[in-house]
Amino acid sequence: MPAFFLYMISVVIPVFNNAAQLPKLIPELHMVFSELNIPFEVILVDDASKDTSLDVCKQLARELKFVKSIALSHNVGQHKAIFKGLQKTKGDKVLIMDADGQDSPAVIHELYQNAINDIDAVLVVRQNRKSKLADRISSFLFYFVWSLLGQKKAKAHASNFGLYSKSLIDAILSTNLPPYSMQLIALKLNAPLKYINAEHRESATSAYNLKKRWELAVKIFYLYAYKSLRRLLLIGIVFILVANSILVRFLLKGYANLKWPMVDAFLISIFMLLGAMFLFLFFSCYRVKKHNLQID
Numbered sequence: 001m002p003a004f005f006l007y008m009i010s011v012v013i014p015v016f017n018n019a020a021q022l023p024k025l026i027p028e029l030h031m032v033f034s035e036l037n038i039p040f041e042v043i044l045v046d047d048a049s050k051d052t053s054l055d056v057c058k059q060l061a062r063e064l065k066f067v068k069s070i071a072l073s074h075n076v077g078q079h080k081a082i083f084k085g086l087q088k089t090k091g092d093k094v095l096i097m098d099a100d101g102q103d104s105p106a107v108i109h110e111l112y113q114n115a116i117n118d119i120d121a122v123l124v125v126r127q128n129r130k131s132k133l134a135d136r137i138s139s140f141l142f143y144f145v146w147s148l149l150g151q152k153k154a155k156a157h158a159s160n161f162g163l164y165s166k167s168l169i170d171a172i173l174s175t176n177l178p179p180y181s182m183q184l185i186a187l188k189l190n191a192p193l194k195y196i197n198a199e200h201r202e203s204a205t206s207a208y209n210l211k212k213r214w215e216l217a218v219k220i221f222y223l224y225a226y227k228s229l230r231r232l233l234l235i236g237i238v239f240i241l242v243a244n245s246i247l248v249r250f251l252l253k254g255y256a257n258l259k260w261p262m263v264d265a266f267l268i269s270i271f272m273l274l275g276a277m278f279l280f281l282f283f284s285c286y287r288v289k290k291h292n293l294q295i296d
Helices: 021-037 053-063 078-086 105-114 134-146 166-175 181-187 210-224 232-253 261-287
Strands: 007-015 040-046 067-071 094-095 121-127 156-165 193-199
Touching: 007 021, 007 078, 007 210, 021 053, 021 105, 040 053, 040 078, 053 067, 053 156, 053 166, 094 166, 105 121, 105 193, 121 181, 134 210, 134 232, 156 166, 156 181, 166 181, 181 193, 181 210, 181 261, 210 261
Parallel strands: 007 040, 007 094, 040 067, 121 193
Antiparallel strands: 094 156, 121 156
16 A cells, blocks of 8 residues: 555546547446545546537536546647646546557556655556557657657657656646646756556557657757757758768769678768658757647
8 A cells, every 4th residue: 555645536537539439448447436435537538529429428427527628729739738637637646548548547556555655656568569560669769859858758658548646747747838748848958757557458549650759859959858859950961961071082082992882872872861750850859839839
């Protein structure tokens, strides 16, 4: 049993087209908190869903005293929806989880047991991810670039699913910026955190395509690693210079005089591509305007 007494845990759940999942998720949450014997509230934030999710949220709020429903007038995205929910929390601890079935309420037991007094965040690391190959590759590349920027080591499969102290939530709310990554925020603020492993459940729906993942990555790099972004420029320039040096040799010696001309051609292509990608990422990050990210 943890060394602290919780008066209440607030559960914040962003909702977007999850009408089919909510009727199953809420009873699961009720069962878990009944087993733990902890007062709790569930805050459902409907992000202008296109299905009947809002109707389901309102019905659950009418039928269950511990459920609150927030309806956003237009789609603002998952992380801004989470922020809107955090603003309404009353608990001493805050649990953030998805509504699409990825996050199992049964894991809350372990989150609670690990949330000792000096820990501001207990995060779930998803094991055996059911994500698409493209999503796993993009995640790997994101954390690879994150390490190149000299930032604190982060776990690639850590999710926002976790239990957080009220002090950390208050710090996030004071910025008026969306919590794009609770793990990276905690690292940025030097907040004590722990990780637990949990099996990843396959999501019935996913709103993230590669374009949205790219946009999210750019925002995260801008917000949490702004001072290190010049490294991207330097790395990009180095790759371009290396590609050009190989190209000059290729042109001076001629195709017929090179021992492995195809290797040279391959290296030129790879270094030019990598250089262009790093430069594009650098300029994309610097185009971000902080006031556009802030909550309305």
